[in-house]
């Protein structure tokens with residue numbers, strides 16, 4: 001049968017390559033003029049500073065919130081695990097990949113997050129995608145925040161469940177959706193983040209808990225940017241909102257941010273985790289986390305539990321940054337208590353120009369976030385704070401931004 005399909009046998013002729021090139025050309029002028037902010041090589045651990053082009057720069061672009069990546073005790077734990085077990089688990093945990101460190105880490109996460117059990121996977125992103133893609137079936141509904149992370153929306157594309165989104169943090173809209181739909185579905189899963197990664201705001205988790213209880217839904221909270229960060233001891237949303245252990249059904253977290261390693265975890269009831277251990281495709285059909293990572297992450301949680309001075313220092317730095325930014329007239333979006341403290345710039349070119357000139361001329365890294373990561377005309381500089389930053393570094397960075405902003409704002413049209 002005749003059709004109008006044009007056969008493509010060279011990737012360079014594909015729609016995907018064409019769309020990518022259109023996106024690149026939309027930014028090409030800025031990249032050419034100001035330099036490329038992507039794939040910058042850092043030749044060191046990312047702490048308050050890092051090494052770029054053999055120079056020490058002030059780094060406000062890392063997720064090493066508590067400075068645990070590069071911490072001597074955490075490094076040592078990784079090295080000890082390598083000496084004993086090598087660099088790979090060398091198999092799915094179900095078959096040959098299980099090491100004692102995996103279960104030790106999962107028990108530690110469960111204790112830390114006040115759940116009965118936990119499961120550790122090799123990537124944070126893939127943890128969300130495989131869980132969201134497989135937890136619900138065609139009789140279920142998934143309700144999610146409009147600006148939820150891409151790893152969740154990728155899972156939604158895989159899931160057989162219906163899904164609907166509600167406006168950002170709009171728990172009243174969520175409640176209306178739940179009321180309207182509760183009797184039409186078996187399970188309703190509500191998916192939100194603890195702290196949102198582009199605006200730095202804390203979600204109204206207490207309201208979500210109320211709704212999930214009142215209407216009998218499941219609640220999943222992605223704690224990528226809240227675990228280890230909010231709450232007096234960095235306990236995350238449970239501690240911050242003073243929740244009961246089972247108020248949240250699925251506490252998801254990444255090990256790549258405050259915990260200074262890599263991977264994802266799902267923490268919840270014994271039976272849920274038992275089910276996932278034997279059925280979650282992204283766990284069963286994937287290698288176990290490397291023993292070095294399991295050992296390092298276990299040590300990171302032990303450090304957070306024994307001493308909350310890093311968490312306190314991080315929280316102090318957040319307050320300093322937000323207060324000092326506001327004093328200088330900057331809009332810090334919704335940031336208040338989280339380490340992601342964006343400064344709204346609006347114009348994309350200005351954001352590129354500020355970011356690149358501060359990096360190359362002032363030795364300060366504050367990465368730009370532009371469309372499609374954020375809405376059009378809402379470009380921002382995404383400062384991330386860590387416990388290693390010093391007050392003087394924060395003030396210096398904001399002084400430089402203020403100076404550069406006034407210098408450039410009329411130049412860029």
Ligand SMILES: Cc1ncc(COP(=O)(O)O)c(C=O)c1O
Pocket residue numbers: 123124125126128149151193197222224225254255256257262263
């Ligand atoms: C909210 C959120 N969830 C999940 C992830 C994925 O985590 P990872 O980078 O550890 O794969 C990220 C990454 O930035 C994130 O911001």
